[in-house]
Amino acid sequence: MKKKYQRVIIPTLSILLTSCGGGGGGGSTPNSQDYSYGSNSEGGDNSAVSLTSNLSYSSLDNYPSSLPLHSFNTVSSPISSDIYNINPSLKIFSINKDMEYINDEKLVKNIGLIDTEFYLSDTFKDRSGKLRLIEHEQSAELQPNFLSHGTMVVGVLNRYNKTADFYAYNAYHNKNREFRVIATDYDRAHKEGVRIFNNSFGSSAFDYEYTFPVKANIAKYAKEDSIFIWSAGNEGKWHGTPQSLAPKDDDNLRNGWISAAEADYSQGYANTNRRKIYTNNSASNYIGESAKTWGLAAQGTYRLVLKHQGKDEYSYVYTTGTSFAAPRISAAAANVWTNFPWMDNHLVVVTLLSTADKPATFLKGQDGVCETSNLQGCGIPTTAPDAYFGWGLLNERRALKGPALFDKRLLTNKDAKTTDRANYFEKTQGVSGSNSNKDLLVVNFNFRNYKDKNKLTWSNDIKGDAGILKQGTGVLYLNGKNSYSGKTIVDGGILAIGHSLTSSDVIITKNGNLLAEFDTEKHKISSRVEFGNDKQSSLYKVKNEGTLSVYGLGLKINGNYEGDDKSNIVIDIDKSNLEVTGTLKFGNNSKIVADINKLGVNGIPKTETQKRKIITAESITNHEKVTYVKSDNINGYIDISGFYVVDGKDINVEYKRNLTTYVLKEAKYTPKSAMNTAENIDRVFNTLSNNQSHPLAPQAARLFKVDPTRLSVVIDSLSGELYASSQSAVVNQNLVANKLLSERMMSVNNGTKGGFWVDGIYVNSNIKQNGYASAKMKMTGSQAGIDSKVSDKLSLGIALNQSFGNADFNREAGKSKTKSLGAFVYGSYDFDKAYLSTMVGFNHARSNVNRVIFDKYTTSKFRSNIYNIYVELGKNIKFNKVIINPFIANSHTHIHRGNFKENTIFGIDAKSKKYSMNSFITGMRSEIQFDKLTLNSNLSHAYTPKRNNFGFEAKFTGFDDIIYINGVEQDKHITWLGFGASYSFFEEFSLQMGYNLSIRNGKKDNDVFNLGASYRF
Known part of the structure; x- marks a missing residue:
């Protein structure tokens, strides 16, 4: 319309x-x-959300042991061997899995x-x-x-x-x-x-x-x-x-x-x-x-x-x-x-007012979107209010990035003022903001586990004559070029600085954590965070009673650093550097906490010992009172040899990467499959340690961040052993089909007529070997065939079969589903004193694999072709209604498994592979007839000289290193025992049922149930 x-x-x-x-x-x-x-009402619901558990930090107090500090006058001084006694890890920056937090990320404010x-x-x-x-x-x-x-x-x-x-x-x-x-x-x-x-x-x-x-x-x-x-x-x-x-x-x-x-x-x-x-x-x-x-x-x-x-x-x-x-x-x-x-409400009002434009101004190119004079909200940011338009013209685009001014004229009774007292500030709710000497904007909120970090980020370049008091357990990011002159006091949670604080002295109380990490995504460059400026460096100071965390390329303090008793510096020893242009003074019982964040951004650490300067200053005092520990982010992969002070100006660290095999041994988890996977992972890590720009290095390094209690699970998820072990399922399906078909050949041998026959099959199997993931495989299938007595001595037949197998592996190995279709030609020739039977078959199998790699669900498909030749020599010995059938046989199977690729990092990328198996079989069958009922039994033993683990060469997806995948091996010996019965309703038609089991290493391996019918003509 x-x-x-x-x-x-x-x-x-x-x-x-x-x-x-x-x-x-x-x-x-x-x-x-x-x-x-x-009418007036004083009512109204103003309920607060209760946060029962907050961001979790270790106390850092009463730490039981630490890495020793060595103080030297020259860099070349040797390091004592006792520094290899590494202590338990220190917990920082961790979130309790069971913690409660305010879930308001999607909250919409109505009008x-x-x-x-x-x-x-x-x-x-x-x-x-x-x-x-x-x-x-x-x-x-x-x-x-x-x-x-x-x-x-x-x-x-x-x-x-x-x-x-x-x-x-x-x-x-x-x-x-x-x-x-x-x-x-x-x-x-x-x-x-x-x-x-x-x-x-x-x-x-x-x-x-x-x-x-x-x-x-x-x-x-x-x-x-x-x-x-x-x-x-x-x-x-x-x-x-x-x-x-x-x-x-x-x-x-x-x-x-x-x-x-x-x-x-x-x-x-x-x-x-x-x-x-x-x-x-x-x-x-x-x-x-x-x-x-x-x-x-x-x-x-x-x-x-x-x-x-x-x-x-x-x-x-x-x-x-x-x-x-x-x-x-x-x-x-x-x-x-x-x-x-x-x-x-106060912070929203401050944000709207402080981000206004000066009237009649236009800043072309502001935020990269104000490109023409027709667009509004692109003016020069306000610096002061006037009687005409207050703070200026609404600029919503800027307001959506948080405040742009910390100005004393915007502060109210909700805010605070700095003092010379021990707690550094004073909050008096009853005191009006106007003419109250308040100079700290109070930001007090508890932890939010937001997916969108922008909702916790103020990214404007904040100016003004006031400062900020961060309280509560929440994390607030200031990612602009901040030049406000009031103090920055962190009294709770984390205040993260993503570029600079050029004019604001910093105070971190015992409950606070100031994080310095440059925001490369916003600023499109890699650099250090910078506090203070060169012009007033002698007056600038960072006072720390809590935790100063240094990440990214690090932090430069143009001034002095003063640590109080039990204060902490957490630093990324792999990438970061803390530079203090003045004096760095440690407090008594201070700690330096070694951490590694985003490991792999600049490459993977080498297995050879590396030296890095992590802290430098014009002078470092009281360093002998420092305790050195490592965070829980550094699991057994990183081996810190020790820290040492050089010339009273630098603090260096020596560390290396342990092999994954070593980490697993230390964790007392050493099954064959896990150790093989560890060797595969180390091949990749060794290559990445020589390549600082590999795009997948940060993702590969996620392994270093895995909780030690879950490391074995993650390693198992990377094994890929399912692809090798699942070939046992393919072989099993073919083995069961061969066994039932060989028994059918005996029936034809002993009869005088050919006919049509059909069998339904149900199988329970175990795929198991010490050191590898095991699985219970269930298989259903059917076989149908037609055969004929060509002469008194020769019988020939053809059969088709299909089967569906499911194998669910433990140890995070995954699940496989296999569908098989096959065709067989079989025949038997009766000599005077023996018979010779032969069967030639072909199976085509399609397998689907589902598994979790790290934390990514992945699926893949591959195909296998199975070629089989079975030759049996035996003799039928008859005693009235009893037939005894001793036999020897040889079975040769050839498998051609197709290529496959899992499209996720650390998935398996493999080319096609061929396998061959040769087995020698000896056994005996028996049959006894009671009118219309026939009972039968069989006992056989197969010997396979060469055990096959169906291993193959492959690559981890995204990497070029050759890795080796192994799985459950075939046993050399397997014994079969079976019983069955056949009932003839009339001469041409009969029903058959049977049960067979196999035994490997003294334990039941397969249960095979079959139910069938035959019609002779």
Whole structure:
């Protein structure tokens, strides 16, 4: 159906007369005293999520033993042999498998609004067809349409936010359209989870800055957990409405309060330093001198396209006024809060205000996306607020990357100030942020196990005169070029720095962990993190009472480092370096924790001892009080010989890679298959240790990070032995078919007629050998054939068979399914004193393999062709109704297994392979007849001179090194014992059943059940 568009013109005057409240939406209501509330409620659900267990660290205290430190004056001094006594590992950076954490990564922040009538436009539906506009008890007497003020506000919200639901409460309560705000509507919305409230209304602005008392419930929500965005009004005043100015009287409201003005975007960015003019007598109010620290400007003039309810028709709607600048900011608030679900209301407000653009500026190329002057939100970042537009113009793109300013003027009662006391800071919730000397933005949240690291990352280049106090067990990443001058205090969890802190002194308390690791993904280069700057290096200091973690290429401190008692430096000994341009002073009982992170990024360590300088300084003091330990990330693969100090300026480490075979021996896990796999892995690691740029090295190095308790499981998953051992299943299927067919040949031999016959087969088999994964194989199949007595002495026949076998191996080896189809030609010639029987067969088998490699599920297929020749010489000795049949035989089997490849790292990539087996068999069969019933038995023993383990050469997928795969070997000796019966219902037709078992090494190996029928003619 062709879409129909209707043009709806809304004159500016009609907007100004909208009874949404004076300054708020562009219209004037009656005087300010007519702004009224209904009943008030102090209620509201503000439950907190309890985190019972957090990020888990070892205490690092009372560590039982350590690597000794050796202090030398020259690099060439020898190292004592006692340093090889390596201690148990130290646990760092680990997450308890059973820990609880707040699971809010997908949390969406919804928006509440109190406004006039709401038309339920189909435009407000999400992709699934669900209406995002949830209106509450809208009077049936009202007839909302596209021109309704509330509808247009939702139109702006819907345009700029695609995730939130809009909880709408109509301030028109009857057909008289008397505008009345009921305070309990905020309570109702709050109880439904709404934390962002758009208020596109308000009393007319006075000629001077004037405020009204804020209702208790609104004040409570703003101070604690919600954000209220207020339109500044449209009277052309130099300040906003009384509602937007409310924090002037109660500074703590700034935690969740924003005043929204409208800038003039009609000429692009050029005129955005001017307020929007509507008529000769109306324009956007400015924010005002008192409100500048919680003010923001945005566009409010839009052309909206709204779809008619239940129709494929559309209308254009034009909006202008601060009523529509407010929902633009509300939509941005929801987007930012959804992007950072762990933030409180204050941090979201700080983020929106601190990331604003300076009006009338344009920074071409900002973020790599602002390429033309037609794009908004690309201005120069704000540095200070003014009375016109507060902090400036909304820049949502920047806000979605976190705050861009740590500014004292943005701080509130939720924040803290630095002190000279032992704990370095002071938090006083009751003290207002304004004029309180607060200089630390408090970021306090508990651990989140987010998959999307960006939700925990502030990536703007943060400036300003304040600092940050990180508390709680959560991990926060600051990945910009940070130049804020306030202190950085880490009092809980992890604060990760991904580029630089050029002006902020660092204090790490005993509960804190500061991680320095350069963010190469964001900055597109590899470098070190840098603290301080060259100009003031003598004054700069990092004070550590907790843990400083150094990863990537390392950390340069342009200044001094001071460690307190029991402080820790965790460092990647394989890649990182800590450089201190001044003095590095260790505290008593300090620890240096050797760790290796992302092993393989720069190659795999060699098995030869390596030396690395991990710490360097102008001077290192108190180093004799340091204890050296290794983290639990370093399992038995890394052998640290020792640490030593050189000339009082450097700390070096010596380490090497142990062979996988050595690691398994130390773990007391040495089955043949695992040791063979270990040798295969070491071949790859030895090659990678000479190649620093192999793309798969980091993935291969995951083996070094495996928990020691799971190392055996992972090694077994890499064995590939299933491909060798499963050939036993193929041989077994062929062996059973041969045995049953040889017994059929005896029946033809002793008869006088040929005929048609069919057999159903069920087999239970064991594939087992010490040192290898074992399996229980189940096989079902059937055989059918036709044979004939060509003469008194010669019998010939042909048979077809099919079988399905499943083998489920233990030790993580995997599962295989094999389907086999075969054809056989057989015959027997009876000499006077003996007979000679021969059988020639061909089988085609298709195998599917399923297994887990490391933690990746993989499947593969391969085909096998089996060629078989069986020759038997025997004699039938008859005693009345008893026949004794001694025989000797030779069976030769040739297998051609096709190629296959598993498409995952450390999968098996193998070419085709041929195997041959030759067995000698001796045995005896017997048969006794009772009228229609015949009983039979058999006993045989097979000897295979050459044991075959079906091994083959292959490669690990992604690597060129030749590896060797072995599996369960064939036994040289196998004994068969069987019993059966046949019953003839009449001369031509009989039923047969039988049971055979095989014994290898004194244990039952196969159970074979068959049930068949024959018809002689």
